[in-house]
Amino acid sequence: MSLLHIQNLSVSFGAFRAVNHVSFDVNRGEILGIVGESGSGKSVTMLALMGLIDAPGVVSADALGFDGQDLLHASNAQKRKIIGRDVAMIFQDALSSLNPAYTVGAQLMETLKLHLKLSGAAAKKRALDLLDMVEIPDARARLAAYPHQLSGGMSQRVMIAMAIACNPKLLIADEPTTALDVTVQAQIMALLVNLQKQNDMGLILITHDLAVIAEVAHRVAVMYAGEVVETSPVPDIFNTPRHPYTQALLTSIPEHSKGAARLATLPGVVPGQYDRPRGCLLSPRCPYVQPRCVDEHPDLYTTPGGTARCFFALDDGGRPSHG
Amino acid sequence: MFTFILRRLAVVIPTFLGITLLAFALIHMIPGDPVLIMVGERKLDPEFYKAAMARLGLDQPLYLQYWHYLTGMLHGDLGQSIVTQEPVMSEFLKLFPATLELSICAMLFATVFGLAAGIVAATRRGTVLDHTVMGAALTGYSMPIFWWGLILIIFFSVNLGWTPVSGRIDLQYDIAPRTGLMLIDTLLSGEEGAFKSAVMHLILPSIVLGTIPLAVIARMTRSSMLEVLREDYIRTARAKGLSRTRVVLVHALRNALMPVVTVIGLQVGTLLAGAVLTETIFSWPGIGKWLIDSISRRDYPVVQGGILLVATLIIVVNLLVDVLYGVINPRIRHAR
Numbered sequence A: 001m002s003l004l005h006i007q008n009l010s011v012s013f014g015a016f017r018a019v020n021h022v023s024f025d026v027n028r029g030e031i032l033g034i035v036g037e038s039g040s041g042k043s044v045t046m047l048a049l050m051g052l053i054d055a056p057g058v059v060s061a062d063a064l065g066f067d068g069q070d071l072l073h074a075s076n077a078q079k080r081k082i083i084g085r086d087v088a089m090i091f092q093d094a095l096s097s098l099n100p101a102y103t104v105g106a107q108l109m110e111t112l113k114l115h116l117k118l119s120g121a122a123a124k125k126r127a128l129d130l131l132d133m134v135e136i137p138d139a140r141a142r143l144a145a146y147p148h149q150l151s152g153g154m155s156q157r158v159m160i161a162m163a164i165a166c167n168p169k170l171l172i173a174d175e176p177t178t179a180l181d182v183t184v185q186a187q188i189m190a191l192l193v194n195l196q197k198q199n200d201m202g203l204i205l206i207t208h209d210l211a212v213i214a215e216v217a218h219r220v221a222v223m224y225a226g227e228v229v230e231t232s233p234v235p236d237i238f239n240t241p242r243h244p245y246t247q248a249l250l251t252s253i254p255e256h257s258k259g260a261a262r263l264a265t266l267p268g269v270v271p272g273q274y275d276r277p278r279g280c281l282l283s284p285r286c287p288y289v290q291p292r293c294v295d296e297h298p299d300l301y302t303t304p305g306g307t308a309r310c311f312f313a314l315d316d317g318g319r320p321s322h323g
Numbered sequence B: 001m002f003t004f005i006l007r008r009l010a011v012v013i014p015t016f017l018g019i020t021l022l023a024f025a026l027i028h029m030i031p032g033d034p035v036l037i038m039v040g041e042r043k044l045d046p047e048f049y050k051a052a053m054a055r056l057g058l059d060q061p062l063y064l065q066y067w068h069y070l071t072g073m074l075h076g077d078l079g080q081s082i083v084t085q086e087p088v089m090s091e092f093l094k095l096f097p098a099t100l101e102l103s104i105c106a107m108l109f110a111t112v113f114g115l116a117a118g119i120v121a122a123t124r125r126g127t128v129l130d131h132t133v134m135g136a137a138l139t140g141y142s143m144p145i146f147w148w149g150l151i152l153i154i155f156f157s158v159n160l161g162w163t164p165v166s167g168r169i170d171l172q173y174d175i176a177p178r179t180g181l182m183l184i185d186t187l188l189s190g191e192e193g194a195f196k197s198a199v200m201h202l203i204l205p206s207i208v209l210g211t212i213p214l215a216v217i218a219r220m221t222r223s224s225m226l227e228v229l230r231e232d233y234i235r236t237a238r239a240k241g242l243s244r245t246r247v248v249l250v251h252a253l254r255n256a257l258m259p260v261v262t263v264i265g266l267q268v269g270t271l272l273a274g275a276v277l278t279e280t281i282f283s284w285p286g287i288g289k290w291l292i293d294s295i296s297r298r299d300y301p302v303v304q305g306g307i308l309l310v311a312t313l314i315i316v317v318n319l320l321v322d323v324l325y326g327v328i329n330p331r332i333r334h335a336r
């Protein structure tokens, strides 16, 4: 049985469906990459999973299972026992994700106290160990430091230390390196993958960097305008993308895409609240668009390796199946 | 930190000069003089009048009078009251504890309820509760102190008979002023019922004086809180699995407090203005009532000296607020 099972998760803000019937699974020890342009609903999906979508946002799902527990019907108090302990999350902007009013040590030990009931010397010892694990030099001094005294890379290490404090079974990393310098990006990514292997965590890695996905991920889910449009194991997705959107993403790989807000090979942008098309959401931008694509919304169809939300999924040669 | 305080003091000197000039000019602009007021309706012998004015130094040209006031002040001498013959400073020190006690209680009331109201409104944003709390705050803010004091007196003192109308304590008690703070002195005196009486006397004046600061603190807390609740680190705190209460009170409030502390400091100035009215309504024997009485008696030295002392107080408090700001905010602390 998979570690995380999400079925038909939707998130609406008023009339706007930011996430629409998203389904995927993550297995123990698996790295699932999630890619897609900005605004495609990656973060909102993860926040919904963590129970962090506030009213007026509305979350619904057919199933939300984690490690044999039903998150969908769990009370808030029950969810808070799991969130932060078994499922942890790190964010894009580490610097602003740390509370400026408290020391690194205080913020680290807060988690230890909450979930592991550690306090005093034991908490401090564990906090030091954690800072060592994320390779922060001079850990003892860092415990007393305030976030504004840290660099971006250092804050992200602290965030990671906080996230792995209780040995989570699943770690969600939402663009963990986007805000960092290129040299630091590689270090942080290496650290994450290392920790994932050591602790046999499931890891959901959201990134714009397809090179990173190629290197570390086992499987990929591609999101577009609030939907999953393709899932596929990793080497396959690079060789034989099935969805035109995935194909466009791949051909637009810049050396180190920072932001990748726009795709060179696809004209236009991700449709927002007011300009979502009726049929396939990619139809206004798709180079292979057919009349059916404009009228009808495609389901997720099974492909040789995974799934794709396309009536005319691409063949092994990268050509649409309508010829 | 030291240079910071020095820099602040440099700004203070011209402020002080301005205040002395203003106090002097205003009190001399009011028609009448101390001798005329003391004599009242009776016939005034011009010879006696001249002699009295000369004795008080009021026959000299204004610029000379101002000069004497200024030089005296620089030597730490604020002169003495024309009415009581007591040094202004010792009168101030005798009456100040009453105002201090009232102000502390009013600020305590305003801070506790203002923070609570602001936090509740922010966390229940857009709900009926939010609108009710903020509506009440706006009403409180626009309430004229005099009218508000009378309403409370009529309701609680006259109709319900719960609280006394004036003074600091029932007349039956004779409390030796040790600290000047009635709450402490009554406790020290060991007289039965005295402390309760002091508390009952404090309640209404504190509410009246604290209402405007309460409203200001509530509004500031709400808006500051709303801003902080949108921050990334609040999302982090929630992702840790912390309870809603802990996120709000530990992670959000500490950061939201910085602008609120400034506002609380600024309210101290307003508070002293409010104290003048409140003390008058409740016959509270403090600085406010003292100044009002002195103005109506044209007791020039008291008015001039008193205003200066009050101004000093406000400046010192604002300085303290700045220091406190650095204590709450580590970024500022390290920048210095």
Ligand SMILES: Nc1ncnc2c1ncn2[C@@H]1O[C@H](COP(=O)(O)OP(=O)(O)O)[C@@H](O)[C@H]1O
Pocket: A013, A018, A036, A037, A038, A039, A040, A041, A042, A043, A044, A045, A057, A272, A273
């Ligand atoms: N709290 C919110 N209220 C309204 N719309 C939101 C909110 N959060 C996100 N959205 C919208 O949902 C969409 C998906 O956002 P997001 O998940 O952040 O995209 P990304 O894939 O870049 O992480 C965007 O159009 C965004 O504007």
Ligand SMILES: [Mg+2]
Pocket: A042, A043, A044, A174, A175
């Ligand atoms: Mg995002």
